[in-house]
Amino acid sequence: MIEVIGLTKQYSSTTAVDDLSFTVTPGTVTGFLGPNGAGKSTTMRMILGLDNPTRGKALIFGEPYAHLSKPLTKVGSLLDANWIHPNRSARSHLRFMAASNKIGVKRVDEVLDIVGLSSVATKAAGKFSLGMKQRLGLAGALLGDPQVLLFDEPVNGLDPEGIYWIRTFMKNLATQGRTVLVSSHLLSEMALTADHLIVIGRGKLIANSSTADFIARSTRTSVRVRSPQLAELRTALTDAGLAVTDLDGALEVTEAPIERIGDIAGNAGLTLHELSAQAGSLEEAFIQLTGDSLEYGTSRAGAVPAPGLDPHQGYPPPGYAAPQGYPPPGFPPPQGNPAPQGYPAAQGYPPPIGAPPGGYQNPGAPTPSPSTGGDPR
């Protein structure tokens, strides 16, 4: 149980966190979402007593972190996997943390085992790969078997296997009734991990709702159809009263179930080359919400696609509907960002509407690859 009440952090000229209030409840993974520089890390550091808030307070079990006795047994955190001494062995790293909270050495070996680092426990942590460092950080968070866990961008820079592993791990922790707060700047990642979302931009709260709600509210879905008889198809669809937009060699139909479009085409005897559901891009939704609050955006026009502008134009059967026209340099959303592209979820990204969070195919699972062009649901 984490309570953040009117939390504010001001540096000399900028306000990193601005009057932020929210509560994180046990038993779910809560995503803490915002663009880079939105104040996620600062907020987490204030929750953990590392940074002093300018105003407001953050409470864990009704107390400021600094007042907790043996805090590691109550709150585990992984804010930065690189917070290790390169010459110190993984085991010594955990041993000093354990000793400070009177946690036995036995538990150190236990958590090393849980994260699968037992075989390299005596090796210098500086030689670890990023994935191994993340595991070590996770081991540190788990040391005291805490009820509250905070993770700051835990999947950053991880390979697909590592991402899948951490994601599953966090979900399991929540299933055990723990409070899990995990930050990310990738909505697509959070959609797969979090049940609840707290979205911030420029230090201000933008949304606080369930993940499904947030996505449903902020994305639109459409169906993309291709046919050699495009003109006939367009007529058939408009005759049926559907809203049709012309794309480059295809049609986009909004606000209609995919089955209905298939039926209309079938009844008209038209050949279809493609019939695919297009999930409104999560990133697009995210940017529309946080666009105003971009810390380092180039310009608003660049960051937010104008309404009505077709985001899929000229895009190959997307599955991952990244709008054209951005990213503005320096900002990391869909295109050009290795994380979303790199892991298998990118291909055939399922339309999120109505789907229970966590009900998606786990990309690491050995299931047949979904068809290109999106989940044909």
Add this chain to the structure above:
Amino acid sequence: MTLINVERIKLFSTRSPYWCLIAIVVAALGFATLFGLIESGRAAITYLVLRGTSLGMSIFMVLAALSITTEYRFGTIRNTFLAAPRRPTVLLAKTVLIAVLGLVVGTIVALAAFYLAKGLAQSPLVPMELNSGDDWRQVLGYGPLFAIAGIIAVAVGAIVRQSAGAVAILLLWPLLIESLFTLIPTVGEKVGPWLPFAAADKWVAPSSSISDLFQSTNTGPTPIQGLLVFAGWALVLWLVALVLLQRRDA
């Protein structure tokens, strides 16, 4: 006590403290060996023989400063504060560990250097003996000196939070800044001996007439005053470090 143990684990689970300790021993014993051997040990006078130990004190300050600056360098200070959010106790634990280590290392190294030179010197000008309290002070005085120097170094490390900066300050201060200060007319001569490291040196310098051989003027603090001045500087710096540590973001 728990936190002192934590600091012990942290300090001795990295390599640099061991290298520093080796360097201290080499500096102290190497100097003692030279004084014991050159000209059959004619110059083997306790104060001079233990100049190498004094150099070792500078190295010990590097060790002490690194014990906190590397935590900032690698971010482990945050792990430390996450595990023990009461920062004053963390600084206290670190300081106590370093001070005790300094006491032990300073005492052992000074005694070893003394007896090494004594054993090697065949015809010293003045026999090296530990008879009077004055004799003992010049050797065992290095224990408290190392301890206090360690406290200063931890404080400077916590204030500067940067290895290179802290080491530069701690090495340049006694070697350069204080000796330059004494060059200032009138003021330098009067205040110079009360600066921390000059004062500390008084604590291990001979107080009898022999001292006139090495020091042009015999003004400044007495040995015990020297020690107190050194300790006073350490306390002030440590309190500054404490306030900053509490106030700053980790």
